[in-house]
Amino acid sequence: MKKLLRRFLNRETILYLIFGVLTTVINFVIFDRCNAAFGERFVVVSQIIAFVVAVLFAFFTNKPFVFQSKDWSRKTLMKEIPTFFGGRILSFAIETGLVLAARDLLHAGQYTLLGINGLTVAKAPISVIVVVLNYVFSKVFVFKKKNTPELPQGGGETEN
Numbered sequence: 001m002k003k004l005l006r007r008f009l010n011r012e013t014i015l016y017l018i019f020g021v022l023t024t025v026i027n028f029v030i031f032d033r034c035n036a037a038f039g040e041r042f043v044v045v046s047q048i049i050a051f052v053v054a055v056l057f058a059f060f061t062n063k064p065f066v067f068q069s070k071d072w073s074r075k076t077l078m079k080e081i082p083t084f085f086g087g088r089i090l091s092f093a094i095e096t097g098l099v100l101a102a103r104d105l106l107h108a109g110q111y112t113l114l115g116i117n118g119l120t121v122a123k124a125p126i127s128v129i130v131v132v133l134n135y136v137f138s139k140v141f142v143f144k145k146k147n148t149p150e151l152p153q154g155g156g157e158t159e160n
Contacts, residue, residue, distance in 0.1 A: 012066055019061040020131045027054035027127070032120045040109050040119065047096050055088045067143030080142055087137035091130045098126045
């Protein structure tokens with residue numbers, strides 16, 4: 001049980017959760033403000049604006065702090081940025097589909113909870129799904145650790 005906890009509760013996952021929460025807060029605030037300014041007819045526009053700002057924040061925090069990717073060379077960025085944004089676009093499509101379902105099927109915008117628009121409230125469980133998807137994608141495809149050379153095989157002897 002301790003081994004399982006250590007595997008999932010480590011520096012990387014804790015920092016990812018912290019920055020994931022901050023990214024989600026940024027997404028929510030911008031979405032809510034845009035939704036209030038543009039109206040629910042333009043919910044996808046609100047989603048796009050919130051998405052772009054949140055993803056930029058996520059990339060520039062996840063790269064150095066969460067996944068400790070220290071290579072800022074043009075070559076590396078030309079691989080990481082499109083892959084990062086590609087994964088986020090996929091999760092954005094999933095999120096937007098679920099938000100539209102909340103709007104059109106659940107009519108979430110007709111309700112409020114503690115003064116918060118129901119459509120914004122509906123984004124909360126959707127965001128949990130998105131955070132998990134984004135972590136897995138970033139870990140597996142974007143900031144994957146480079147293979148380190150293996151130690152020489154032998155009988156456990158060391159040279160002095």
